Amino acid sequence: MTTRKNSTAAPPKAKRATASGSASERRDHLVKLAAEIFARKGFQATTVREIANEAGILSGSLYHHFDSKETIVDEVLSTFLDDLIARYRAALESGGEPRAVLSEMVRIGFGTLEPHRAAITVMQNDWNYLRQFPRFNYLVKAEDDVEQMWVKQIKAGQGAGQFRADVDPKLTYRMIRDTIWVAVRWFRPGGRLNTTGLAEHYITVLFDGLATGERSTQPKA
Amino acid sequence: MTTRKNSTAAPPKAKRATASGSASERRDHLVKLAAEIFARKGFQATTVREIANEAGILSGSLYHHFDSKETIVDEVLSTFLDDLIARYRAALESGGEPRAVLSEMVRIGFGTLEPHRAAITVMQNDWNYLRQFPRFNYLVKAEDDVEQMWVKQIKAGQGAGQFRADVDPKLTYRMIRDTIWVAVRWFRPGGRLNTTGLAEHYITVLFDGLATGERSTQPKA
Amino acid sequence: MTTRKNSTAAPPKAKRATASGSASERRDHLVKLAAEIFARKGFQATTVREIANEAGILSGSLYHHFDSKETIVDEVLSTFLDDLIARYRAALESGGEPRAVLSEMVRIGFGTLEPHRAAITVMQNDWNYLRQFPRFNYLVKAEDDVEQMWVKQIKAGQGAGQFRADVDPKLTYRMIRDTIWVAVRWFRPGGRLNTTGLAEHYITVLFDGLATGERSTQPKA
Amino acid sequence: MTTRKNSTAAPPKAKRATASGSASERRDHLVKLAAEIFARKGFQATTVREIANEAGILSGSLYHHFDSKETIVDEVLSTFLDDLIARYRAALESGGEPRAVLSEMVRIGFGTLEPHRAAITVMQNDWNYLRQFPRFNYLVKAEDDVEQMWVKQIKAGQGAGQFRADVDPKLTYRMIRDTIWVAVRWFRPGGRLNTTGLAEHYITVLFDGLATGERSTQPKA
DNA sequence: AATGAATGAGGCTTCATTCAT
DNA sequence: TATGAATGAAGCCTCATTCAT
Structure with missing residues (x-):
């Protein structure tokens, strides 16, 4: 329910190394994921749920990092x-x-x-x-x-x-x-x-x- | 707001021959109005209500002319x-x-x-x-x-x-x-x-x- | 799924008489229902869903009558x-x-x-x-x-x-x-x-x- | 934001004897802060985050002091x-x-x-x-x-x-x-x-x- | 004690569409 | 053709709470 992508391939340790990183690294990663979806579907047609899913978190959790879409x-x-x-x-x-x-x-x-x-x-x-x-x-x-x-x-x-x-x-x-x-x-x-x-x-x-x-x-x- | 009950009385053909001539004209007009709004706000950001408002009718009434947005x-x-x-x-x-x-x-x-x-x-x-x-x-x-x-x-x-x-x-x-x-x-x-x-x-x-x-x-x- | 209150008691005809009525009667009725719940639970603790349920409609339908809570x-x-x-x-x-x-x-x-x-x-x-x-x-x-x-x-x-x-x-x-x-x-x-x-x-x-x-x-x- | 890792090193008792004495003082202070906000905005409209902000901590940290709002x-x-x-x-x-x-x-x-x-x-x-x-x-x-x-x-x-x-x-x-x-x-x-x-x-x-x-x-x- | 990231439930609202009148 | 009321699905966002660190 949590990690949805890259979950089965990488060893646990590697995963933790990815999940952490500096505070803004996580943010930048999320921005990059979102940008791809925005580009593919358009800003309005992209739901925050899609962005969150892509990141392997719940949509509400996005608001820990960003004020709004x-x-x-x-x-x-x-x-x-x-x-x-x-x-x-x-x-x-x-x-x-x-x-x-x-x-x-x-x-x-x-x-x-x-x-x-x-x-x-x-x-x-x-x-x-x-x-x-x-x-x-x-x-x-x-x-x-x-x-x-x-x-x-x-x-x-x-x-x-x-x-x-x-x-x-x-x-x-x-x-x-x-x-x-x-x-x-x-x-x-x-x-x-x-x-x-x-x-x-x-x-x-x-x-x-x-x-x-x-x-x-x-x-x- | 205008004519409300003339559906079952008159024979369809006669009615079309008289009141129509603007059958597709009305439709074309609506398409033109919609196009302007689509252009200004984008397709997704345009609501059917806005189109209907512009035409002076209610949103539900649009569906007498078109199947869908x-x-x-x-x-x-x-x-x-x-x-x-x-x-x-x-x-x-x-x-x-x-x-x-x-x-x-x-x-x-x-x-x-x-x-x-x-x-x-x-x-x-x-x-x-x-x-x-x-x-x-x-x-x-x-x-x-x-x-x-x-x-x-x-x-x-x-x-x-x-x-x-x-x-x-x-x-x-x-x-x-x-x-x-x-x-x-x-x-x-x-x-x-x-x-x-x-x-x-x-x-x-x-x-x-x-x-x-x-x-x-x-x-x- | 539609009429939830007073559904089994009154004869169909009576029901229709209730459901119609002047445009603002319906609105007034909804306001009255809402007031009771607001009074009982407080404005913030009252959800629009509760108001709508009480009226036997869906929460979104309330917005046909009111701009907002x-x-x-x-x-x-x-x-x-x-x-x-x-x-x-x-x-x-x-x-x-x-x-x-x-x-x-x-x-x-x-x-x-x-x-x-x-x-x-x-x-x-x-x-x-x-x-x-x-x-x-x-x-x-x-x-x-x-x-x-x-x-x-x-x-x-x-x-x-x-x-x-x-x-x-x-x-x-x-x-x-x-x-x-x-x-x-x-x-x-x-x-x-x-x-x-x-x-x-x-x-x-x-x-x-x-x-x-x-x-x-x-x-x- | 301040001390982050002193949990496993020092013996709990010694620590409490020194740093504490304000064990319940801190708690009382937080209650007072919260009371002011509750009074100003109402209980429901007050978020735990607001209380925590006022105290200069994060909302999650409040739960070290209180079970719940x-x-x-x-x-x-x-x-x-x-x-x-x-x-x-x-x-x-x-x-x-x-x-x-x-x-x-x-x-x-x-x-x-x-x-x-x-x-x-x-x-x-x-x-x-x-x-x-x-x-x-x-x-x-x-x-x-x-x-x-x-x-x-x-x-x-x-x-x-x-x-x-x-x-x-x-x-x-x-x-x-x-x-x-x-x-x-x-x-x-x-x-x-x-x-x-x-x-x-x-x-x-x-x-x-x-x-x-x-x-x-x-x-x- | 505190952080920071996340959860999960739920809230208000929007909107295309349907349908009886 | 048009109205007006309603549906149902979905959207963005909030928030109390949890938990590993």
């Missing part, structure tokens, strides 16, 4: 965003030329697809629902911060003559962002391309286009 | 998909060269953003949840059909030397598709660009890329 | 207070001399003991708990209104020389009020005294005191 | 009742005349308002709920004992011609009792009157009545 998804999302923003900042601080920085940002984006697959999926699917709650206002803030980083680089690239001047920076950012994140819907590790391959593929098309030969439209700048 | 969203999605596929087919049957056809398909895609905004939003946000029900299997089928149309054109374009040969057709399709549909999340009529402008903007970047000057990578074919 | 107790209390204040106002508007009016108010107070026994009990026992919720602020308001009515009469009586001047009007009111309401804890219809008898007994002691012979302290006025 | 409130109430009955007995044993003894009992009652405010509040508000549990039967017994003391004095007063004979002793007792205890709801130290003042105020009204001039009804005896 919202708190859990909050931790899922904020963990991802914190990591993402930190990576972006590092890329910006490298001080490279715009095209190189932007390429790196694309790589960073695709690079989160695997480690943060669940969180990105939740953000894609449940964002619309979650944002109606005041507690998730910070998500909008984070989104704005990220947008500024991208738009700034695109504009810098246009100023430096690296990017065509006849595209809208904000619009372009949105298209890039969506193309990256939405890939989480169909990308599965182990397919033809890994996320690095995906990134390079996209960088190619993004910068040089799908067409061959001469560019049909020339930049105005 | 799923039936309503089903109608929302299938109406959109039927229209979309019909348009794609028309573009394909025009028999133009691949690049022209693909451009037209992009235009068609962006062109559905306004008339089918609600349906597209629902498909984006609730697809993950809905697909777990067998009744929505046909959605997967429709998605596959559409994918084939696109991939065929991309391959044709590569064969004709119009498109670079070093990109993956299926992957490219998915990125195009995602870029278009996901725009429904932020596109609002009345902004800087209408959907036609959006389409042209994207076609430019898609075919010629973001960069200026020489293409850094050359097609292998 | 609080709404039910709200209706219990406000019904009582509305009636009480109306009666007090009528007594005040009779325009009698203070001692007569005050006597009448005492009679009114004891007079509510039977028809509003449940509500008064709830107010006595659960007031402390309920007042913490903003929605019950109006209870405090009603209490203040009533206090003003009483205090005004006591002061008037002192001004007219009918009541001793060396007592505090507000304090005296509180003691009278509490003595009346708190009787709901032990008063049971069918005992030695009915509520009229109780009222007269209290009026006697209230005005003339428990002692015999000369009053040991004289009014200062 | 009921045990705590039991201690709150019985402590008060033991003290009250002892005081009453002392007054009775003084052997004064009925009116003097009764006055003293009124003073004792009001005198408990401050030192036992919390316990009295709990008894007022949660009596109805608590009495349904067999373990609190002794409360009813104590209540009966007290009633007998009062009624005996009232009857003695009537027999001695000090109190009017046309009042019901039991009924009179109840009204006096209620008037005193219920004052706990609004009495706050530091107001116009302290409990001594309250007592004298009430004694005046109780024996001589609110009215001035001749008594309108005369005792029959």
Whole structure:
């Protein structure tokens, strides 16, 4: 009735070693389990009972660790965003030329697809629902911060003559962002391309286009 | 609240001939109302009571029109998909060269953003949840059909030397598709660009890329 | 599973007559049932399931009539207070001399003991708990209104020389009020005294005191 | 949070001799804390976690001191009742005349308002709920004992011609009792009157009545 | 004595759906 | 077609209590 998973395989001692661990390790483990289910079924369709079952405890016991179901998804999302923003900042601080920085940002984006697959999926699917709650206002803030980083680089690239001047920076950012994140819907590790391959593929098309030969439209700048 | 007892008296046929004509009109109206709410709040977060309220009736009364909540969203999605596929087919049957056809398909895609905004939003946000029900299997089928149309054109374009040969057709399709549909999340009529402008903007970047000057990578074919 | 009470005794037709009735009759009936249980067990110790069981329906069905458990107790209390204040106002508007009016108010107070026994009990026992919720602020308001009515009469009586001047009007009111309401804890219809008898007994002691012979302290006025 | 492992090393006896002396002091402290919260929020609305928080420990740790939540409130109430009955007995044993003894009992009652405010509040508000549990039967017994003391004095007063004979002793007792205890709801130290003042105020009204001039009804005896 | 994790029962509430009228 | 009352299942959460450490 207690341990439901991994119960018959591991020796008792190993089990105890797993069950203990630092206070927040347990919490992190639970967040990870929850994230997977949220990603698979959607936040609303996921019951706290499912999360608890997956962890081998009763649903009420979850509330020893979290205030509410919202708190859990909050931790899922904020963990991802914190990591993402930190990576972006590092890329910006490298001080490279715009095209190189932007390429790196694309790589960073695709690079989160695997480690943060669940969180990105939740953000894609449940964002619309979650944002109606005041507690998730910070998500909008984070989104704005990220947008500024991208738009700034695109504009810098246009100023430096690296990017065509006849595209809208904000619009372009949105298209890039969506193309990256939405890939989480169909990308599965182990397919033809890994996320690095995906990134390079996209960088190619993004910068040089799908067409061959001469560019049909020339930049105005 | 209105007519309450006219069920057993009048002959069914006569009644339908007179009072009807709006038989399916009423139904369509309800579907449209529901679609808007589904789009705004998500399918699961939308209660049948909300839909009924919006229509000025009680929730139980909805069941004179639809078997279930799923039936309503089903109608929302299938109406959109039927229209979309019909348009794609028309573009394909025009028999133009691949690049022209693909451009037209992009235009068609962006062109559905306004008339089918609600349906597209629902498909984006609730697809993950809905697909777990067998009744929505046909959605997967429709998605596959559409994918084939696109991939065929991309391959044709590569064969004709119009498109670079070093990109993956299926992957490219998915990125195009995602870029278009996901725009429904932020596109609002009345902004800087209408959907036609959006389409042209994207076609430019898609075919010629973001960069200026020489293409850094050359097609292998 | 549906009708649990009065099911075997009454003929089917009678039952239907009971089950229907005007929309608010059903609601009033439920409120009355709930009031009895609240009085017997306390508001918090009463579960919505108990209320629903008593009414022969499922707990969820209660929410067809009421927003919440609080709404039910709200209706219990406000019904009582509305009636009480109306009666007090009528007594005040009779325009009698203070001692007569005050006597009448005492009679009114004891007079509510039977028809509003449940509500008064709830107010006595659960007031402390309920007042913490903003929605019950109006209870405090009603209490203040009533206090003003009483205090005004006591002061008037002192001004007219009918009541001793060396007592505090507000304090005296509180003691009278509490003595009346708190009787709901032990008063049971069918005992030695009915509520009229109780009222007269209290009026006697209230005005003339428990002692015999000369009053040991004289009014200062 | 503090000492965590000193259980198996030291001999129990030595430990108790040193660290203890506050064995029951700690317990009494916890009871006092609990009483305050019970009074403020009601017994049922008070969680063991709140009590533990107030004491700076975790809720589970409370169970090293008490078997259950009921045990705590039991201690709150019985402590008060033991003290009250002892005081009453002392007054009775003084052997004064009925009116003097009764006055003293009124003073004792009001005198408990401050030192036992919390316990009295709990008894007022949660009596109805608590009495349904067999373990609190002794409360009813104590209540009966007290009633007998009062009624005996009232009857003695009537027999001695000090109190009017046309009042019901039991009924009179109840009204006096209620008037005193219920004052706990609004009495706050530091107001116009302290409990001594309250007592004298009430004694005046109780024996001589609110009215001035001749008594309108005369005792029959 | 205290911690911290868990239990198990139960509470209030929501909601899609049904059905007699 | 619509109403209004009800169902029944389920959901999130609370809380007194237990127990190994």
